[in-house]
Every structure is written in C-alpha cells, then in structure tokens.
Amino acid sequence: xxxxxxxxxxxxxxIEQLEIAVITDKDGRYVxxxxxxxxxxxxxxxxxKGKFVHELFPTSRIQEALKTKQPxxxxxxxxxxxxxxxxFCNYIPIIKNDEVVAGFIYVFFKNEKFAVDFSKMLNGMxxxxxxxxxxxxxxxxxxxxxxxxxxQSPGVINLKKQIQRAANSTSTVLIEGETGxxxxxxxxxxxxxxxxxxxxxxxxxxAAIPVELFESELFGYEYGAFTGAKKEGxxxxxxxxxxxxxxxxxxxxxxxxxxxxxxxxxxxxxxxKIGGKESIPVDLRLIVASNTSIERMVQEKKFRSDLFxxxxxxxxxxxxxxxxxxDIPLLVDSIIKKLNFQLGLTVQGxxxxxxxxxxxxxxxxxxxxxxNVVERGMNMALTGSMDWSYFKDYFKNKSLGxxxxxxxxxxxxxxxxxxxxxxxxxxxxxxxxxxxNKTRCARELGISRTLLYQxxxxxQLL
Numbered sequence: 001x002x003x004x005x006x007x008x009x010x011x012x013x014x015i016e017q018l019e020i021a022v023i024t025d026k027d028g029r030y031v032x033x034x035x036x037x038x039x040x041x042x043x044x045x046x047x048x049k050g051k052f053v054h055e056l057f058p059t060s061r062i063q064e065a066l067k068t069k070q071p072x073x074x075x076x077x078x079x080x081x082x083x084x085x086x087x088f089c090n091y092i093p094i095i096k097n098d099e100v101v102a103g104f105i106y107v108f109f110k111n112e113k114f115a116v117d118f119s120k121m122l123n124g125m126x127x128x129x130x131x132x133x134x135x136x137x138x139x140x141x142x143x144x145x146x147x148x149x150x151x152q153s154p155g156v157i158n159l160k161k162q163i164q165r166a167a168n169s170t171s172t173v174l175i176e177g178e179t180g181x182x183x184x185x186x187x188x189x190x191x192x193x194x195x196x197x198x199x200x201x202x203x204x205x206x207a208a209i210p211v212e213l214f215e216s217e218l219f220g221y222e223y224g225a226f227t228g229a230k231k232e233g234x235x236x237x238x239x240x241x242x243x244x245x246x247x248x249x250x251x252x253x254x255x256x257x258x259x260x261x262x263x264x265x266x267x268x269x270x271x272x273k274i275g276g277k278e279s280i281p282v283d284l285r286l287i288v289a290s291n292t293s294i295e296r297m298v299q300e301k302k303f304r305s306d307l308f309x310x311x312x313x314x315x316x317x318x319x320x321x322x323x324x325x326x327d328i329p330l331l332v333d334s335i336i337k338k339l340n341f342q343l344g345l346t347v348q349g350x351x352x353x354x355x356x357x358x359x360x361x362x363x364x365x366x367x368x369x370x371x372n373v374v375e376r377g378m379n380m381a382l383t384g385s386m387d388w389s390y391f392k393d394y395f396k397n398k399s400l401g402x403x404x405x406x407x408x409x410x411x412x413x414x415x416x417x418x419x420x421x422x423x424x425x426x427x428x429x430x431x432x433x434x435x436x437n438k439t440r441c442a443r444e445l446g447i448s449r450t451l452l453y454q455x456x457x458x459x460q461l462l
Contacts, residue, residue, distance in 0.1 A: 012032070015032070015034055016034050016035060016036075019034060019036040019037075019107075019108075020034060020036045020037045020040050020087075020106070020107035020108075021033070021034045021036075021037065021104070021105065021106045021107070022034075022037060022053070022103075022104070022105040022106075023102060023103070023104055023105075024053060024062060024066075024102060024103035024104075024105070025102060025103070026066065026099075026100045026101055026102060026103070027052070027066070028052050028053050028054065028062050028063050028066055028103060029050055029051060029052055029053070030045070030048045030049050030050065030051055030052075030053060031049065031102070032045065032049075033045050033048065037107075040080065040084075040107075041080045042080060043056075053105070057078035059076075059078050060078060060089075060091075060105075061075050061089070061091050062091045062103050062105055064091070065091035065092065065093045065103065066093050066100050066103050068093075069093050069095060069100060070093070071090065071091065071092045071093065072089075072090070072091040073090050074088045074089075074090070075088065075089045075090075075091065076088060076089070077089040077107045087107050087108060088107070088108055089105055089106070089107050090104075090105070090106045090108075091103065091104075091105055092104040092105075092106070097170055097283065098170060098195050143188050144184070144185045144188035144189060144192070145188070145189055145192045145193075146160055146163055146164070146189040146192070146193060148185055148189070149163075149182065149185060149186070149189065150327065150330050150331050150334045151324060151327035151330055151331065152326075152327065152330065153319075153324035153326050153327045153448055154324075154448050154449070154450065155319035155323055155324045155448070156319075156324060156327060159186070159316070159318060159319070162316045163186060163189050163190055163193065163316070164193060165314075166190050166314050166316065167189075167190050167191075167192075167193035167194045168194075169314060170285055171313040171314050172266070172285075172286045172287070172288070172310065172311050172313045172314065173187075173190060173286075173287045173288070173313070173314045173315075173316060174251075174288055174289075174290070174294065174311045174312045174313070174314070174315050174316070175187060175287065175288070175289040175290070175316045175318065176289070176290050176291075176293065176294070176315065176316070176317050176318070177289070177291065177317060177318030177319075177320070178291060178318075178320045178364075178366055179291045179365065179366065179368070180365045180366035180367055180368030180369060181318045181319070181320055181321065181366040181367060181368075182318060182366075182367055183249065183289040183291070183318060184203070184247070184249060184289070186289075186316060186318060187201070187203075187245075187247045187249075187287045187289060188201060188247075190245075190287060191244070191245040191247075191285075191287070194245070194285065196243065196244050196245055196285055199243040199244030199245075200240065200241060200243075200244040200245075201241075201244055201245045201246075201247060202237050202240050202241035202244065202245070202246050202247065203247045203249060204217065204218070204237050204246070204247070204248050204249065205249045205250055206248055206249065206250045206251055206252075206253040206254045207249075207250040207253040211255045211257075211258075214254075214255060214258050215258060215261065215274060216234065216236065216274055217236060217237060218236050218237055218238055218258070218261075218262070218265075218271075219236040219238055219239075219261070219265070219271045219272065219273055219274065220233065220234045220235045220236030220238075220239055220271075220273045220274070221233055221234050221236075221273050221274035221275055221276075222273050222274070222275040222276045223275075233273070236271065236273065238265060238271050238282050238284065239271065239280060239282060241282075241284045242282045242283050242284050243283055243284070244284060244285070245284060245285040245286070245287055246284050246285070246286050246287070247287045247288070247289070248286070248287070248288045248289070249288075249289050250289065250290065250291065251288040251289065251290050251294070251311070252290040252291065252292050252294060252297060252303065256302075256303075256304065259303070259304045259307045260304070260307075262307060263304070263306060263307045263310055265282070266286065266310050267310070269281060269282060269283065270282060286311075288311055294308050294311070294312070295308065295312075320363070320366050321363040321366045321367055321369075321370065322362045322363055322446045323443070323446055324448070325358075325359045325446060325447060326359075326447065326448060326451055328355060328358050328359055328370070329355050331367060331370060332349075332350050332355065332358070332370070332374055333349065335370070335371050335374045335375075336348075336349060336350075336374060336378065339374070339375055339378055340378075343375075343378065343379070345378055345381075345382055345383065346382075346383040346384075347378045347381055347382070347383060347384065347385075347386060348383075348384055348385045349385050349386070350374075350377075350385070350386045350387075351385055351386070351387045351388075353387070353388060354386065354387055354388045354391060356419075357388060357391075357395070357400055358370075360400040361395065361398065361400050362446070373391060373394055376390075376391075376394060377390035377391050420459075423455065423459075424455075424459040424461070426445070427441075427445070427452070427455055427456065427459065427461065428461065430444055430445055431461070438452055438453070438456075
C-alpha cells in the first residue's frame with residue numbers, strides 16, 4: 001500500500017480539486033500549478049516553474065497581493081486566447097509570523113455577480129474573524145499597556161518610541177533597568193501593541209524558580225520522566241506561550257547549566273520535554289528583562305556570551321527615576337488616583353513643597369519606592385491634601401540633597417531663596433566640572449537637558 005506524505009501528496013490532491021490553481025513563492029515565482037491549469041494555459045509545470053508570474057501574464061496582480069499582504073478577490077483572469085471564457089482570479093498572500101511566505105492564485109469561471117457575491121462573503125467572514133479576534137484579545141488582554149507608563153520627560157518619550165518599534169518586530173527584546181523601574185510594564189506594553197496581543201503573554205520570574213524545577217517549568221515533561229511526575233505529563237511555559245509572547249523576568253538569575261538549552265530552543269524554534277522523544281515546534285516572541293548589566297555578567301563569566309548575543313537583538317533601557325525627576329508630580333497624581341480607588345480613600349494630592357523635597361531624593365527603589373512612600377502617607381492622611389509631615393519620618397535618615405540641609409544655616413533669607421541660591425551654585429559647579437557640556441551636566445544632576453536650560457535661563461547663566 002502506497003504511503004502518503006501528508007505535506008505533499010495530500011496537499012496536492014486538495015489543490016487539484018480547485019481546478020485552475022497556482023502556488024507561488026514569496027516573490028511571485030511559480031512553484032506549483034494544477035493539471036487543469038496546464039490544460040487551460042497549454043503550459044506544463046516544468047516550463048513555468050521558477051519563472052515570475054508577471055513574465056507570462058503581465059496583467060496578473062499576484063505581486064500586488066504579496067506586496068500589500070492583502071488578498072485581491074474577483075479580479076479578471078488572464079486568458080490564453082481570445083476564444084476562452086472570461087474568468088476571475090483570487091490572489092491570496094500566504095502569511096506566517098507576519099511575513100509573506102507564498103502566494104496562491106485560484107481561477108474560477110462564473111459570472112461577475114458570483115465574483116462580487118464571493119468577495120462580499122469573504123469580506124464578511126474576515127470581519128467576523130476580526131471581531132472574534134478582538135473579543136479574544138479583550139479576554140486575554142495584557143495587564144498593562146503603554147498608557148500606564150506615566151511621564152512626559154525626554155526619557156519616557158524615548159522609551160515609548162522604543163516600545164512601539166519593538167512591538168512592530170518579532171525579534172527578541174532585552175529590557176534592562178534597575179529594580180522597581182517598571183520592566184514588567186514595558187514587557188506587557190510591547191505584547192499589547194504587537195500582532196500577538198490576542199494570544200497569551202506568559203511570564204516566568206527566573207529568580208523565583210528552584211534550579212531543579214527550572215527545566216520542567218520552561219519545557220514541560222512527559223509521564224514517568226521523574227518521580228512525582230503527573231500521569232498526564234505537563235506543558236512547559238514555552239509550549240503554553242506558542243503563538244504569543246514569553247516574558248522571562250530577571251533572566252540574569254537563570255542557572256548557567258540551563259542557558260544552552262534556552263539558546264537551542266531560540267535557535268531551532270523547538271523544544272524537547274523532559275522524558276520526551278520528539279521535538280515540539282514553538283512559535284513565540286521572547287521578551288527578557290534584567291536588573292543588572294548582562295554584558296558585564298558575560299565579562300565576569302557569569303552569563304553565556306552566545307546566549308547574550310541571541311537575546312540582545314532589541315535592547316531597551318528604562319531610565320531610573322533619578323534621571324527623570326520632572327515626572328514625579330505626574331507619577332504621584334497617578335499613584336494617588338489608583339490607591340484612592342483600591343483603598344477607598346479620598347486623598348486629594350500632595351503640596352508643592354513636598355513635591356520639591358521628593359525631587360531632591362535619589363529614589364534608589366525607583367517608582368516602586370515612590371509608590372510605597374505615597375501609600376504610607378495616604379494611610380495616615382485618609383483624606384485631604386498631604387504635606388511634608390506625612391512623609392518626614394520615612395526620610396529622617398535619608399539624604400534629601402544639599403538644599404534642605406543648608407537652608408537652616410541661612411539667616412535673613414527664606415528657605416526658598418536659600419534653595420535657589422544653592423541650586424545656582426550647584427549648577428555652576430557641575431558646569432565647570434563638565435567643561436560646559438550641558439548634556440553631561442544634566443545627566444550628573446539627574447535632570448533633563450530641557451530642565452537644565454530652564455534653570456540656566458532662570459539664573460541668567462546662559
């Protein structure tokens with residue numbers, strides 16, 4: 001008995017039922033034609049294979065469909081002679097992972113009304129499919145979106161641009177940033193804006209999984225793979241995330257012994273379960289995050305260089321809060337609104353003097369620390385506006401900058417005047433140390449270049 005090859009024989013039999021049909025490569029060259037096509041156009045597959053369709057039929061629209069990634073339905077079909085019946089063509093781009101991989105041409109001989117009705121039916125089906133995809137996306141919606149990234153500083157504006165560019169790609173993303181600066185938020189935003197948003201975003205915290213369980217969490221296992229394995233086996237996160245995105249947080253904590261297996265899975269786009277005998281293909285977008293420099297870890301022999309190069313395709317660095325202190329008022333307002341809802345409070349805000357003091361602090365815990373501080377104050381205030389008295393205990397043993405330490409030594413002038421005088425002095429010191437380089441000076445001061453210019457203009461330093 002002849003054994004069919006499913007990927008060739010069965011597919012060809014199906015296509016032959018469509019009568020006059022053509023398969024092209026991604027560039028519009030003939031790959032396969034049906035017997036009916038050969039009879040109709042009086043050409044054989046061997047004669048046309050490898051040639052561009054438009055070389056034989058200049059009016060063909062397959063190139064247009066491949067270029068736009070959109071199907072063209074009911075277009076007049078090229079004829080081999082004037083005596084042939086008028087037909088219509090459907091030009092369909094075949095897309096995988098958002099990339100055109102082939103083309104499909106189907107010729108049918110019905111009247112024009114049939115072609116229009118067919119087109120309407122197909123468009124209706126596409127609308128219905130898009131509707132259900134939207135509904136599915138809402139059910140599986142990312143926990144965060146790019147709108148949850150609060151701020152108008154140059155650093156945040158640039159970060160959002162990087163997120164949007166990353167979302168339009170399918171390449172691996174490495175997110176680097178200090179603890180508490182919002183790496184998970186960025187990962188969710190990338191997935192939410194991508195073509196994979198209607199599929200799941202699966203998250204693993206590499207620091208939270210014991211070494212002995214790591215491989216089974218990533219790749220899964222078959223029944224009997226080890227003592228205590230479930231009878232039905234288990235899917236790993238790679239398999240669960242197939243079609244969507246996989247977010248590996250704190251990738252710097254991944255054990256060295258497992259890094260080669262992750263590298264292989266990324267390169268081959270397939271995995272093997274523990275105790276399994278077959279490779280399982282996976283189609284996912286990998287997003288990883290680290291709270292320390294992976295490149296430095298490579299230099300210290302703590303992370304594999306080949307895996308680092310595979311992960312570091314699109315690199316996104318999240319600026320710490322000390323580099324975008326001008327965003328603090330917006331962040332505080334956002335935190336208060338969210339916590340009012342969660343805690344059932346009616347806090348109205350924070351006074352301007354407190355905001356100024358917040359901007360003098362370096363925030364080593366970043367936004368997570370800021371949220372903690374605001375929540376502490378809100379639980380004390382419960383309602384109304386909060387002043388410094390609600391926060392001073394937290395900052396009792398923490399440095400808030402030269403201004404607030406020196407202001408009490410000034411006599412005959414207000415705290416605000418002393419603050420401005422010292423602020424001007426500090427800017428002058430940094431400008432001199434940086435040789436007049438304003439970009440470097442702004443970076444050392446922990447403010448944006450725009451804010452530095454505003455301060456220099458205010459103190460007549462320009």
